Every structure is written in C-alpha cells, then in structure tokens.
Amino acid sequence: MPTTADPRAAAVLMLFGVLDRSPSDRPAAADAVHRDLDVLLLARASTLRSHPGEIAFPGGRIDPGDHDAPAAALREAREETGLDPSGVEVLGTLPAVPLAHSNHLVRPVLGWWRDPTPVRVVDERESAAVFRTPVADLLDPANRGVTVLRRGGQEWRGPAFTVRSEQGVHTLWGFTAMLLDALFDRLGWTEPWDGARELPLPAARRR
Structure with missing residues (x-):
C-alpha cells in the first residue's frame, strides 16, 4: 500500500476472546473456529472528521509516553471501551500497515482476552457503539x-x-475489514464468498 514520507505511528488492538453471551448460531466451516470465539469492535461516531461511522478496532496514535505499540493499543482500548488491560494477553504484533490518506503507519496488535471485563461507549463524541461479534458470523x-x-x-x-x-x-x-480478511486468509479460516456482492457504505461516506 502507498505510504507518505513522515507518517504518524498508530496502533490498533485486534482482541479475540470467548463470547460471554449470544454466541453464533452457525458453526464456521473451519474446524478451529468455535461458535463462541469473538472479536471486539466499535462503531465510530458519524460526526468525526476521520473515518466517520466506520466499524473499527480500538486504537489510535502512539503517544510519547507509550512504551511500544502494544502499550498504545491497550491504553486506547481502555480509553475507548473501558476494558481492563490487565485481563488482556498480548500475543504479538503484525507488520505495520501504511494509511496514506490519513498519514498514519498502523501497527496491528493481536490480543487474547484472558479475563474479559465489561465494555461500553466511554465517549459518545468518539464512538456510537462498542460490541463483541462472533468470528463465525464474520x-x-x-x-x-x-x-x-x-x-x-x-x-x-x-x-x-x-x-x-x-x-x-x-x-x-x-x-479494519482488510486486516480481518488478511488474518482469516492467513489462518486458513476463510470460507468461499461472493467477491462481486456489493455491501452498502455507511451513510457518512456515501455523501
């Protein structure tokens, strides 16, 4: 993907865990994917200037006080969703992905929610929803x-x-969809799907 000369460092938390309620009602084709495996997502507020209305992972810019990308991702996740970072086991990081249109270089951080805590919208100016969705449904x-x-x-x-x-x-x-798509492919979880089927963009991006 194209990049810029001086991108700003950022990190996102790809946090997987065991869904504590409402697991998927369909088994995924991949044997390794259980009905109760889930991933944490949030819906960005439609009034934001950057990526309005998009579904995203918790995350943001890496601040000078952050020790590394995982520390930044956990801090942002706590600020955005209210989760307790002590219950998250960091599994590792993926190669940084450049986002030229917003001038960021984003490091995805993979995490396992060893001890889940409640999550919620912390700041309505930033997020419209915080939720966990079954991977089998994705x-x-x-x-x-x-x-x-x-x-x-x-x-x-x-x-x-x-x-x-x-x-x-x-x-x-x-x-966010690109990261999930690439991860599912890499893990061998992807089921055949219709690449010609067009899904609607959020209203904030159709204008």
Whole structure:
C-alpha cells in the first residue's frame, strides 16, 4: 500500500476472546473456529472528521509516553471501551500497515482476552457503539462482500462484512475489514464468498 514520507505511528488492538453471551448460531466451516470465539469492535461516531461511522478496532496514535505499540493499543482500548488491560494477553504484533490518506503507519496488535471485563461507549463524541461479534458470523459467506468507494472518477474496492450490534446492522469495511480478511486468509479460516456482492457504505461516506 502507498505510504507518505513522515507518517504518524498508530496502533490498533485486534482482541479475540470467548463470547460471554449470544454466541453464533452457525458453526464456521473451519474446524478451529468455535461458535463462541469473538472479536471486539466499535462503531465510530458519524460526526468525526476521520473515518466517520466506520466499524473499527480500538486504537489510535502512539503517544510519547507509550512504551511500544502494544502499550498504545491497550491504553486506547481502555480509553475507548473501558476494558481492563490487565485481563488482556498480548500475543504479538503484525507488520505495520501504511494509511496514506490519513498519514498514519498502523501497527496491528493481536490480543487474547484472558479475563474479559465489561465494555461500553466511554465517549459518545468518539464512538456510537462498542460490541463483541462472533468470528463465525464474520466468516459466514452470507455476511461477506465488497464495498466500492467512488471519488473523482476513481474507484476503490475492498473486502467487507455485515455485522450486527444492539444499535443495528453495520457494514465493516476499509482498513479494519482488510486486516480481518488478511488474518482469516492467513489462518486458513476463510470460507468461499461472493467477491462481486456489493455491501452498502455507511451513510457518512456515501455523501
């Protein structure tokens, strides 16, 4: 992916755990994926200037006081979702991914939620929802597709997922969907899905 000369360092937390309620009602095709395996997500507020209305992982810029990318990801997750970082086991980091349009170099941090704690929207100016979604549902071909972003005569296509929270149905797309898609492929969890099926963009990005 393209990058810029002086990107700002950032980190996101890809936090997986055992869902404490409402596991998926469908078994995933991959034997290694259990119905109660879940991942933590949040819906960004539609009023934000950057990535409005998008489903994302907790995360943000790496501050000077952060020891490393995992420390930054855990701090941001606590600030955004209220989770207790002491219950998270950091499994490792993935190669940093450049985001040229926002001038960031983002380090994904993989975590296992060894001791889950309640999560919530901490700041409504930043997030509209915080929720855990079953991985088996993300892998369901019925919940997979692509989004198409058209701007200035150009077209950007990328993987996407349909996800559900107490606030409704969302399209998970863009950077977060790319990370999940690549991780599922790498782990051998991906089920065949229709790459021509187009999912709707959030209203804030259709304008």
